[in-house]
Amino acid sequence: MSIAYYIIITFITLLLSLLDTSYLSFLEISGATILLSYAVLIVLALLDRKKPTFFYAAILTLFYSAFSSLPILFLIFMFFATPLAIQYSKKRFSIENNIVIILLVFFISNFVFEGLLILISKDFSYLALNALISFTTINTIAGMIIYFCTKAVTNYLGIKK
Amino acid sequence: MRRKKLSYPYYIVVLLVLVIVPYTRNAIGSGIKFITKPIMSSLAERGSAHFGFFSGILNIRNLSNENEELSSKLKKSIVDQVELNELRVENDSLKKQIGYSEDDQSEGLIPAKIIGRDLASFMDFIIVDKGSDDGSAVGEAVLSQGILVGRVSEVWKNQSKVILVTSKDSIVQAMLQSSRAMGVLKGGLSGIALENIPQDSEVVTDEIVITSGLGGGIKQGIAIGTISGQKSGNAEIFKVFSVKPLIDSNKLELVFIQKKL
Numbered sequence: 001m002s003i004a005y006y007i008i009i010t011f012i013t014l015l016l017s018l019l020d021t022s023y024l025s026f027l028e029i030s031g032a033t034i035l036l037s038y039a040v041l042i043v044l045a046l047l048d049r050k051k052p053t054f055f056y057a058a059i060l061t062l063f064y065s066a067f068s069s070l071p072i073l074f075l076i077f078m079f080f081a082t083p084l085a086i087q088y089s090k091k092r093f094s095i096e097n098n099i100v101i102i103l104l105v106f107f108i109s110n111f112v113f114e115g116l117l118i119l120i121s122k123d124f125s126y127l128a129l130n131a132l133i134s135f136t137t138i139n140t141i142a143g144m145i146i147y148f149c150t151k152a153v154t155n156y157l158g159i160k161k
Numbered sequence: 162m163r164r165k166k167l168s169y170p171y172y173i174v175v176l177l178v179l180v181i182v183p184y185t186r187n188a189i190g191s192g193i194k195f196i197t198k199p200i201m202s203s204l205a206e207r208g209s210a211h212f213g214f215f216s217g218i219l220n221i222r223n224l225s226n227e228n229e230e231l232s233s234k235l236k237k238s239i240v241d242q243v244e245l246n247e248l249r250v251e252n253d254s255l256k257k258q259i260g261y262s263e264d265d266q267s268e269g270l271i272p273a274k275i276i277g278r279d280l281a282s283f284m285d286f287i288i289v290d291k292g293s294d295d296g297s298a299v300g301e302a303v304l305s306q307g308i309l310v311g312r313v314s315e316v317w318k319n320q321s322k323v324i325l326v327t328s329k330d331s332i333v334q335a336m337l338q339s340s341r342a343m344g345v346l347k348g349g350l351s352g353i354a355l356e357n358i359p360q361d362s363e364v365v366t367d368e369i370v371i372t373s374g375l376g377g378g379i380k381q382g383i384a385i386g387t388i389s390g391q392k393s394g395n396a397e398i399f400k401v402f403s404v405k406p407l408i409d410s411n412k413l414e415l416v417f418i419q420k421k422l
Contacts, residue, residue: 006174014197022201025278026208028411031350058178065182066190069279069286069322071182118350121329125351 009052010059016040017063022044022077031127032114032135037064038078039143043150045083046097053083081110093147106143110136168250191317194288196276198319201276202290209275209414269420270304271295275413285328285348285410287311291418294320300378302419304401308407309333309372309383310416321418325410326385327353334375335385340364343373346385346404353385354392358400364388370404 013140016037024034036061044053057079064075095101113136118128182189194201194350273295277288291297293316302310303323311331315322324331328348337354342362344355355370368388374381387402393401 017281018197018200018204021277021279022204023208026205027212028413048259054175059173061178062182063193065186066193067277073184076179076183090193121350123350128350131350160334 005052006052006055009056013037013056013059014063016161017060017067021067029138030134031131032138034138035113036140036142036146038082038109038113039106039139039146041079041083042086042106043060043147044107045086046090046102046147047150050087050089051154053087054080057083070117071120074116078113080114082112102144103140106140106147107136110143113139165251189314194317194320198276200289201288202274205274207274209353226344270419271297271418273297273303273321273416273418275416285311285331286314287323287325287410287413287416288318289321289323289416289418292317292321294318296420297321297418298421302372302379303422304383304417304419305408305413305415307384309379309385310408310410310413312379313418322414327406327410333385334373335370336373337362337364337388338369338371338390340368343375344399345372353406354402355388355402356399358402360395360398360400362400364391364400364402366390380419 020033020035020037024036026128028034041053041060044056061072061079061123064070064079065072068075081131085130086109111132114132118124119134270292271291273291275287276290279286286411289297290301297313297316299313299316301313302309305314309326311323311325311328312320312333314324314330326333326348329350331346331348333346334343336343337355337358340362342358342364344356344357346353346355358364366388368387372379372381372385373384384407386406388402389405390403391400391401392403
């Protein structure tokens with residue numbers, strides 16, 4: 001990867017973080033909002049882009065630490081453990097990307113993300129369950145859309161791994 | 162020979178983030194927020210304009226019930242307003258007689274636009290575009306339409322972080338307007354709760370909860386919400402009530418920071 005590539009990833013990460021915190025945060029559905037940047041992280045991991053994935057995860061941790069109140073250790077854990085787990089599982093079980101696998105990956109990742117947040121906040125209630133379901137559903141749908149859009153764009157532009 | 166691809170920036174950035182960020186969150190955050198403030202403001206304005214419409218559609222199911230409830234409350238409010246006006250005239254007249262003077266309530270209010278929100282709904286905070294340069298300070302009350310929405314928890318040069326009353330980290334000294342019983346108002350994902358109310362207090366549903374002014378920082382008498390039900394049992398030492406906020410913090414766009422006296 002060239003320096004220009006790193007700079008582009010940094011700007012894209014900044015833009016996505018700002019979209020999440022300042023734009024999409026106004027679209028609240030049952031106590032949950034769309035996290036585009038987390039979906040993009042999962043897409044990168046699914047597409048086996050190892051180096052960009054972890055560079056993106058590092059920059060994302062930096063911006064999220066600035067724009068959100070989420071605990072730093074939680075951010076580091078989620079942004080590094082998620083792609084690691086996806087890439088390890090794909091390698092270990094020789095899984096190829098198909099619609100069911102992608103759906104499962106997004107579902108589990110988002111469920112763990114919100115579930116862990118609820119565990120940290122120790123606020124177990126009906127509203128927490130509602131937020132968990134809502135967050136997992138809307139972010140799984142958003143993630144699937146992003147994945148297939150990315151796939152279409154990379155195929156169109158002829159970008160190889 | 163093929164040139165080896167550059168990879169050191171990758172390792173440097175990953176290491177920096179893992180080692181430095183946990184210890185310098187505030188300093189880094191302040192710098193990044195300062196640089197990105199115009200973009201944040203612009204995105205927040207657009208987000209509010211675009212998604213206000215969708216929020217309305219998503220909540221359409223509740224609008225009919227809310228409309229009926231509001232109509233009946235409006236009728237009651239008109240009657241209350243008439244009584245209030247009479248009392249205000251009487252109050253002004255009595256103040257004049259005893260020579261009491263009061264500062265203008267509108268003084269010391271700093272209007273601020275919301276330019277950022279928290280990503281997790283139960284760690285509620287908002288970022289506003291007024292900071293220490295504009296006179297904002299930690300602990301000051303943040304109001305909207307005269308109703309308490311939160312308090313300033315962190316202040317940077319041009320921005321401030323506001324912990325909302327609905328946040329699990331929020332604690333506000335509050336009291337009941339009619340029974341005058343004092344307690345502590347705490348937020349959380351399961352809603353706002355008014356705790357530490359003595360068992361002998363007679364509290365009714367829809368009674369208004371206001372700030373008690375204890376602990377400084379927030380003036381007495383700012384409305385927060387209404388009592389929606391009792392959470393505690395009779396065997397407990399103190400009563401705990403669930404409180405319905407008077408304002409939906411998700412629909413806020415502009416707030417006012419009330420400067421400390």
